[in-house]
Amino acid sequence: MDIKLKIWxxxxxxxxxxxxxxxxxxxxxxxxxxxxxxxxxKQLIExxxxxxxFEHDCREGICGTCGLYINGRPHGPLxxxxxxxxxxxxFKDGETIIVEPWRSKAFPIIKDLAVxxxxxxxxxxxxxxxxxxxGSSKEANAIPINKKIADRAFDAAVCIGCGACVAxxxxxxxxxxxxxxxSQYAMLPQGKVEAADRVQRMVEKMDELGFGYCSNTxxxxxDCPKGISVEFIAQMNREFISAKMCSHxxx
Amino acid sequence: MIKLDSKIPGxxxxxxxxxxxxxxxxxxxxxxxxLEIIVVGTGLAGASAAxxxxxLGYNVKVFCFQDSPRRAHSVAAQGxxxxxxxxxxxxxxxxxxxxDMIKGGDYRAREANVYRAAExxxxxxDHFTALGVPFARDYGGMLDNRSFGGVQVxxxxxxxxxxxxxxxxxxxxxxxxQIAKGRVKMFPRRDMLxxxxxxxxxxxxxxxxxxxxxxxxxxxHAVVLAxxxxxxxxxxxxxxxxxxxxxxxxAHKKGALFANPSFIQIHPTSIPVLNDYQCKLTxxxxxxxxxxxxxxPKEKGDKRHPSQIPEGERDYYLERRYxxxxxxxxxxxxSRAAKERCDAGYGVGDTGLSVYLDxxxxxxxxxxxxxxxxxxxxxxxxxxxxxxNPYTEPMRIYPAGHYTMGGLWVDYNLMTTxxxxxxxxxxxxxxxxxxRLGASSLMQCSGDGYFILPYTIGDYMADEIRVPKTDTSHPxxxxxxxGVKDRIERLIAVNGTQTASSFHKRLGKILWDHCGMFRxxxxxxxxxxxxxxxxxxxxxxxxxxxxxxxxxxxxxxxIKVADYFEVGRLMIEDALARNESxxxxxxxxxxxxxxxxxxxxxxxxxxxxxxxxxxxxKPLLHKEPLKFEFVELKERSYK
Numbered sequence: 001m002d003i004k005l006k007i008w009x010x011x012x013x014x015x016x017x018x019x020x021x022x023x024x025x026x027x028x029x030x031x032x033x034x035x036x037x038x039x040x041x042k043q044l045i046e047x048x049x050x051x052x053x054f055e056h057d058c059r060e061g062i063c064g065t066c067g068l069y070i071n072g073r074p075h076g077p078l079x080x081x082x083x084x085x086x087x088x089x090x091f092k093d094g095e096t097i098i099v100e101p102w103r104s105k106a107f108p109i110i111k112d113l114a115v116x117x118x119x120x121x122x123x124x125x126x127x128x129x130x131x132x133x134x135g136s137s138k139e140a141n142a143i144p145i146n147k148k149i150a151d152r153a154f155d156a157a158v159c160i161g162c163g164a165c166v167a168x169x170x171x172x173x174x175x176x177x178x179x180x181x182x183s184q185y186a187m188l189p190q191g192k193v194e195a196a197d198r199v200q201r202m203v204e205k206m207d208e209l210g211f212g213y214c215s216n217t218x219x220x221x222x223d224c225p226k227g228i229s230v231e232f233i234a235q236m237n238r239e240f241i242s243a244k245m246c247s248h249x250x251x
Numbered sequence: 252m253i254k255l256d257s258k259i260p261g262x263x264x265x266x267x268x269x270x271x272x273x274x275x276x277x278x279x280x281x282x283x284x285x286l287e288i289i290v291v292g293t294g295l296a297g298a299s300a301a302x303x304x305x306x307l308g309y310n311v312k313v314f315c316f317q318d319s320p321r322r323a324h325s326v327a328a329q330g331x332x333x334x335x336x337x338x339x340x341x342x343x344x345x346x347x348x349x350x351d352m353i354k355g356g357d358y359r360a361r362e363a364n365v366y367r368a369a370e371x372x373x374x375x376x377d378h379f380t381a382l383g384v385p386f387a388r389d390y391g392g393m394l395d396n397r398s399f400g401g402v403q404v405x406x407x408x409x410x411x412x413x414x415x416x417x418x419x420x421x422x423x424x425x426x427x428x429q430i431a432k433g434r435v436k437m438f439p440r441r442d443m444l445x446x447x448x449x450x451x452x453x454x455x456x457x458x459x460x461x462x463x464x465x466x467x468x469x470x471x472h473a474v475v476l477a478x479x480x481x482x483x484x485x486x487x488x489x490x491x492x493x494x495x496x497x498x499x500x501x502a503h504k505k506g507a508l509f510a511n512p513s514f515i516q517i518h519p520t521s522i523p524v525l526n527d528y529q530c531k532l533t534x535x536x537x538x539x540x541x542x543x544x545x546x547x548p549k550e551k552g553d554k555r556h557p558s559q560i561p562e563g564e565r566d567y568y569l570e571r572r573y574x575x576x577x578x579x580x581x582x583x584x585x586s587r588a589a590k591e592r593c594d595a596g597y598g599v600g601d602t603g604l605s606v607y608l609d610x611x612x613x614x615x616x617x618x619x620x621x622x623x624x625x626x627x628x629x630x631x632x633x634x635x636x637x638x639x640n641p642y643t644e645p646m647r648i649y650p651a652g653h654y655t656m657g658g659l660w661v662d663y664n665l666m667t668t669x670x671x672x673x674x675x676x677x678x679x680x681x682x683x684x685x686x687r688l689g690a691s692s693l694m695q696c697s698g699d700g701y702f703i704l705p706y707t708i709g710d711y712m713a714d715e716i717r718v719p720k721t722d723t724s725h726p727x728x729x730x731x732x733x734g735v736k737d738r739i740e741r742l743i744a745v746n747g748t749q750t751a752s753s754f755h756k757r758l759g760k761i762l763w764d765h766c767g768m769f770r771x772x773x774x775x776x777x778x779x780x781x782x783x784x785x786x787x788x789x790x791x792x793x794x795x796x797x798x799x800x801x802x803x804x805x806x807x808x809x810i811k812v813a814d815y816f817e818v819g820r821l822m823i824e825d826a827l828a829r830n831e832s833x834x835x836x837x838x839x840x841x842x843x844x845x846x847x848x849x850x851x852x853x854x855x856x857x858x859x860x861x862x863x864x865x866x867x868x869k870p871l872l873h874k875e876p877l878k879f880e881f882v883e884l885k886e887r888s889y890k
Contacts, residue, residue: 012801030526032636038752039528045750045805050796053804055318058491059531061632062416063322078635085635110462111802118439121319125431129424130383134303134701137374137381141338144392154385154410157417161321184383191383 001027001093005040007052008100010109017109019098029089033076034059034066036088037099053112059084061225064160067167068113069100074164074223082162082225102163104172106210117163119209120177126205127198128181130191143189156184158226165220165228171212176220178206179236180228186239196243203240253508253862255875258662259363264881265345268367271663272706276713283308286712287471287720289456291443291498293320295415295693296676297477298422299700305429307705309712312469313426314441314458316493316807321423324479324491325696328415329536329629330399331407332379332693334372339396343404345369352691353882355401355581356656356684357834357850359511359858362881363663364681371702372694376408378701382421386410397625399689400537401581401889407690412536412629418693422700441467442807443498445731446474446505446672453672454721457731459739461807464800466735468728470721473671473708476502477700480655480677482515484815484822485767486759488652489521489534495811496818499659499678507667508860508873510660510680512818513826516687516835517768519585521651522636523605530752532651533636535608536629537689540578542613542622543646545569545585547597547606557599557607557645568592576889583686583835583848584889586650590768591846593649600647609645650768654692656683656835657825660860660875664707665699668860673708675699680858685834739799742809747792751808754789755815761785762819766826771839775827779820783867786816821861824870831855852884 002025010017024040031039034056041051057065061082068083070076076086091097099113107115157180165176182199185191191198214233221230260271278286286309290301293315301313315323337343348369353360380386380394386408387395396405410417429435441458447468448454455470481496482488503509520539521532546565553560568588570577580588589606598604614622619642623630633641659667659674661681666673676696683691765778789812797803832841832848833855841849858875 028526028528031528035526035528035530038530042750042752045794045796046748048796051805053802057317057322057493058324058327060327060533061635062327062413063317063324063491065317065322080631081635085632087636087638089638114802117318121321121427121437121439124321124424124427129428129431130381131428132378132381132425133306134299134378134425134705135374137377140336140377140380141393143380145388146392147388147390150385150388150392153383154387154417157385157410157420158413160416161319184385188383188385190381 001029001088003027003091003094004096006096006098009052009112012111013108027088029087031088032059032084033070033086033088034084053114055114056084061085062160064162067102067162067164069102069167071098074102074167075225079222080225080227102167104166106172106174107163107166119211120161120163122209123174123178123202123205124181127201130185131194145189149187153184153187156180156228156232159228160226162225164223164225166211168219168223169212170217170219171215173214173220174206174211175214175233175236176224176228176230178202179232182236182239183232186235195239196246199236199239199243200247253668253873255660255860255873256662257361257875258664259361260663264362264366267363268370275706275710278709278712278716280308282716284310286310286715287312288473288475288708289314289469289471290475290477291456292323292477292479292678293426294323294325294477294479294676295419295422295696296700297323298419298426299697300475300477300675300704301435302422302425302429303701303705304708305432305434308434311429311435312438312471313435314438314443314456316440316442316461318439320426320437320439321420323419324494325419325693326416327491328693329412329534330538331397331409331414331690332375332418333399333406333690334376334408334694335369335406336373336376338394339405341404343406347404348372348406350882351402352682352688353684354887355688356686357848357887358684358852358856358879358884359833359877360682360684361877362879367703368682368695368698371698374702375694375697379418379421379697382424384410384417384421386417397538398541398579400540400579400585401576401688407538409538412538412626415693418697422697442810443478443501444735444810445501446669447728447731448505448669449725449727452670455723455728457735462802464798464803466732468723468732470723472715472718472721473673473711475673475675475704475708476659476678477676478678480658481818482652482655484759484818485652485763486756487524487529487532489518489532492531497811497814499674500814500818502659502667502669502672504863505669507669507672508660508862509657509821510858510860511657511685511825512821512861513766513829513836514656514685514834515652515822516582516654516656517586517650518653519582519589519650520608520648522633523600523602523647523649525637533632534651534653535633535646535648537582539608539626539629542625543578543608543610544612545578545606545608547592547599551596557609566597573889580889581686581688587768587837589650605647605649607645608648610641611645614642652763654687656680656685656687660858664710665704666707666711671711673704675704685836739806739810742793742806742813743795743799745790745793747794749792749794751793751805751812754785754793755808755812757785758782758812758815758819762822766823769837769839770826772827775823779823782816782819782823789813789816817866821870825859825861828859828872829855848887
């Protein structure tokens with residue numbers, strides 16, 4: 001199949017970017033989307049041009065490194081699919097495909113399609129952990145956890161930190177990302193102890209880093225490659241409100 | 252002259268580690284604050300080591316090439332993590348886990364190290380649970396287990412098919428806690444390009460900042476490499492594309508011996524190659540062999556749809572050849588058996604290079620829901636990649652390069668032959684012999700990082716308390732930095748016509764064909780010639796667009812491929828020097844009448860540890876004899 005590409009090119013954070021057009025011939029429907037970009041880059045390099053910078057690593061949908069805005073949707077047209085899992089058989093012969101980086105103030109562009117998502121790490125530094133020292137843990141089966149609760153915690157824990165939720169949101173809100181971690185720990189007995197403190201610190205950091213507010217459009221859930229539910233946002237809001245009320249009572 | 256001393260403590264196997272721990276010197280908390288440790292890599296090994304060292308009070312600097320430590324390739328491990336909890340009351344014990352690993356590794360691993368890995372496995376599970384890792388549980392709320400290849404007990408803890416992700420995010424959380432406390436400083440988006448050795452001790456590293464291109468110097472009192480394996484040497488492998496050998500190789504060039512480089516695990520159940528532009532093979536977890544049955548048609552070249560092939564015309568060749576272990580034979584055995592069937596003309600799919608992994612019987616017996624609960628994400632992944640639904644037709648699978656048992660040689664302290672330079676996790680060679688059993692990689696990485704290195708490194712640091720902070724203006728830093736810069740200049744100056752990936756692909760093919768699942772002396776020699784020719788072409792034809800002072804992914808790739816030529820050469824040298832078959836190293840000249848590996852314990856019961864002698868020069872072989880005091884050497888049989 002032959003395709004037309006419109007790809008965002010930007011030399012670095014301080015240079016203005018623009019779309020560039022590319023005609024790509026003989027694309028195989030079996031190629032993954034990123035293999036198609038590899039194929040384009042090979043031609044660009046051999047033609048003496050600069051290849052398109054895009055980030056990727058595991059290429060099996062688990063590391064969260066890749067993330068492209070394809071035809072107006074984070075990770076492209078399929079639900080529950082990362083960019084690296086998307087295949088060219090989802091596109092039509094002759095189709096024009098628009099490829100952009102994540103668009104969010106909190107994720108500045110580094111080069112072409114690569115963005116800086118270190119804001120996510122900073123939110124985690126603020127509270128995305130359980131305070132337990134190596135060596136101080138009890139026998140693992142000492143605290144039984146109801147299977148439903150453990151499974152629910154797992155559903156929240158599958159976040160890959162790709163940033164699609166932020167890219168999908170008109171407000172660039174990171175609520176789904178933060179809620180997934182807050183909820184995972186709040187549900188487990190090991191994480192409950194510090195739940196109130198954790199949610200406040202993480203939310204505060206999220207606000208400080210320039211992510212927007214949630215206005216309940218559910219775009220984040222729709223475009224999350226791991227299908228993380230917005231119910232966790234509701235859970236985080238509950239945690240947050242009760243934490244605020246309790247901390248008020250305590251002081 | 253390097254002399255190998257494995258420093259294995261004496262005494263009964265079950266007491267070695269506890270007695271040894273009690274003999275190690277300690278560093279008092281006030282002194283720890285003055286000491287700096289560099290950790291390279293943030294997978295399960297690196298992140299656990301960094302956080303444990305931070306908790307102890309050291310100043311830790313951590314490096315990774317990814318944009319975030321959470322992306323290290325441990326994240327992609329699927330099936331599980333082993334521990335000797337014996338929760339199933341099925342006869343498991345630390346000794347049994349140790350024994351299974353020694354046997355699984357075909358008697359080419361060090362007893363004491365393996366026993367210790369088994370010994371700390373239970374603490375690892377306790378710690379992950381305390382960190383909030385949501386392992387699978389049964390209806391009573393207790394942790395669940397499943398079975399893995401090469402063993403007859405259920406000792407594998409899991410979180411659906413995402414165990415690696417959940418464990419890695421656990422270590423990432425403990426790392427974040429130390430970053431928040433200021434005990435650990437994180438340096439993402441850095442490639443480590445050299446280790447700096449001053450007066451015989453590792454004192455720092457040289458990195459390239461992948462955003463600015465700046466070449467940086469970082470000093471410390473000790474350096475820990477947790478940089479993973481070199482499986483991407485084959486180009487097509489189950490590994491993340493960024494995984495590479497460059498950091499470990501730079502240590503090797505500075506004097507760290509490299510052990511058993513030819514011991515590379517080819518994983519039996521990967522999704523086969525589907526197109527010529529493919530640069531990655533996706534693994535389907537070994538856990539699937541708990542419920543999936545492997546088969547090919549009994550008739551050569553049978554092109555019928557699998558559903559049209561009746562039961563009697565299917566050859567469940569693993570069950571046929573290995574009735575005791577059946578579909579759960581270890582990886583090396585399963586891989587060779589698949590290749591044997593395909594080479595003999597029984598393979599399926601367009602290329603004939605795949606076999607079926609069929610869940611029909613399991614679904615009929617347990618229902619689709621039960622299978623979905625166990626492997627849901629793997630089935631989804633399979634469908635996304637191949638476009639076919641594994642609930643209704645069997646998966647097609649084929650072996651792919653996966654894990655490297657070989658790596659930097661380390662002693663019992665996990666220290667390389669360069670004092671102050673440690674190697675943990677997959678980057679060392681120590682625990683898996685000639686073949687790794689499933690789910691023992693996550694176990695080893697986290698054991699090394701959380702529960703072993705923090706003790707052994709203390710003994711070394713006890714001598715460092717009076718040593719001031721490393722001065723990065725030292726001439727050795729100068730020299731190392733210049734070496735790195737010159738090499739980058741040389742690569743860019745070639746200005747040829749071909750991409751790094753195209754060379755990598757060709758190199759991978761040479762190694763896959765000549766130093767892959769089946770090897771022989773003639774083929775290895777041929778491979779060596781082809782590799783040398785290709786390397787020469789690389790240094791004449793490599794094309795790196797853009798400049799070195801910016802984000803430049805082509806430069807990053809070229810540096811790694813340049814090293815892979817040397818890694819590949821050492822793999823071949825090692826495979827040639829080992830005139831026996833053991834585990835994943837199968838020399839066609841040395842096999843039994845039934846086509847199984849034939850070990851030669853009289854002559855090859857040793858670790859081969861290679862010393863670098865300069866580019867293109869024949870490396871020097873050192874031998875660490877393996878003593879088996881607690882396990883009887885036997886023919887490894889799964890029949």
